[in-house]
Amino acid sequence: MSTALKRITPQEYLIRERQASCKSEFYQGEIFAMGGGSANHSLIAANFVGESRNALKDKPCAVFNSDLRVQVQSTGLYTYPDATIVCGEREFDDDQRDTIINPTVIVEVLSDSTEKYDRGKKANHYRQIASLKELILITQDRPHVERFTRQPNGDWLFHEQRDLSADFELKSLGISVAISELYRGVKFEPTEDDVNAIR
16 A cells, blocks of 8 residues: 655745755655755855856845745745846745745756756746746856856747856846856866876
């Protein structure tokens, strides 16, 4: 005899999450614990928040770190991007004002354990957010920034930058961020390809 998994409501999740000591995602009645990131992961995310905040100081936009929860209203996903930018009036899912529903830009720093999810299902969730104009994916073990920009017809345009001396634009915000600043202080470990090239 099989036992059905007891699913919880979004309201039950939020009650638990607001009392929890660690962050969890929520989707379709299930809670998924979120693991911690590496030093590089944390540093890149912090660098992005700092650089974009400086670039946006004269614009009506706010930059948030990974403590801000985002809800994808059309799919029901609750999650914590590595960085979120909201321009204009902030909209929240309830009176607690701790879950944003109208991000303008979302940033994820890719990890080995989550890259497939971040690029696939999670990115698909994010693209359902009507207010979202850009999705940024940042690789942590080498310079590589990918930008997906929503076009007027609803399509998404892909652009990538691998040059550490270059800038990458956030077109929806009218700002640029230096890739060298994004990776400032990051220690790159040799990849398997690097090791094989030496042999």
